[in-house]
Amino acid sequence: MPEPGPLVSLQNVHRYYAMGDTEVRALDGVSFTIEKGEFVSIMGPSGSGKSTCMNMIGCLDRPTSGEILIGGTGTSQMNETELAEIRNETIGFVFQQYHLIANMNVLENVMLPLRYQGLPLHERRHRAREVLERIGLGDRIKHLPHELSGGQKQRVAIARATVTKPAIVLADEPTGALDSETGQSVIDLFGEINRAGTTIIIVTHDPEIGGSARRRIHIRDGKITEDERV
Numbered sequence: 001m002p003e004p005g006p007l008v009s010l011q012n013v014h015r016y017y018a019m020g021d022t023e024v025r026a027l028d029g030v031s032f033t034i035e036k037g038e039f040v041s042i043m044g045p046s047g048s049g050k051s052t053c054m055n056m057i058g059c060l061d062r063p064t065s066g067e068i069l070i071g072g073t074g075t076s077q078m079n080e081t082e083l084a085e086i087r088n089e090t091i092g093f094v095f096q097q098y099h100l101i102a103n104m105n106v107l108e109n110v111m112l113p114l115r116y117q118g119l120p121l122h123e124r125r126h127r128a129r130e131v132l133e134r135i136g137l138g139d140r141i142k143h144l145p146h147e148l149s150g151g152q153k154q155r156v157a158i159a160r161a162t163v164t165k166p167a168i169v170l171a172d173e174p175t176g177a178l179d180s181e182t183g184q185s186v187i188d189l190f191g192e193i194n195r196a197g198t199t200i201i202i203v204t205h206d207p208e209i210g211g212s213a214r215r216r217i218h219i220r221d222g223k224i225t226e227d228e229r230v
Ligand SMILES: Nc1ncnc2c1ncn2[C@@H]1O[C@H](COP(=O)(O)OP(=O)(O)O)[C@@H](O)[C@H]1O
Pocket: 017, 018, 019, 024, 025, 026, 044, 045, 046, 047, 048, 049, 050, 051, 052, 053
């Protein structure tokens, strides 16, 4: 068996956007690796390239140049189907605005990613319920998203992101729509998930939230300015 490399590796990644006659360098030569089990925040002001960086790690978008390796495998030669497979099997996504399906209840939302795993309905239901109970929402499974608070919605989104047991959870401004106390409890939940072995990568403009991570990668104008470990 070959020695597996880092879980995530960005190698001199550039992502440019054409804006009329000008070119926006959203990422301008970014390189770093993230090992299995790390809890990392990617921090920087608005417009610094954080979401672009997350889209790269999550294989939601391709770099203009450079290479991204997930679990030691390069992604630049992969087709869309192969990239979708990586996303479904390896990565759970959490977004600022939760992205829950409005007309599905909590349980159905969390069951959704399991559809792609070919599991029978009763097994999907069982696993989703288990994750929701662990997250403290066992008594809310029949609720619709609009019947929940912001913090509860984000917990449902986190349950949905983790129900497939992905190696990596990627969260883009997961506390951006929450008050600071609720935001901190969401970060604590990520901490718990991390202690159980999942690699967590959180993108945030909020220094307090980013400061909860043991490793903080600072980005500005598409470049890494600092990579601190505490
Ligand atoms: N689809 C796009 N088209 C053009 N410019 C974009 C696009 N997405 C992002 N940008 C630009 O790239 C830069 C980085 O954006 P982004 O990664 O969203 O920053 P952040 O998440 O840190 O706020 C910004 O200047 C933004 O305007």
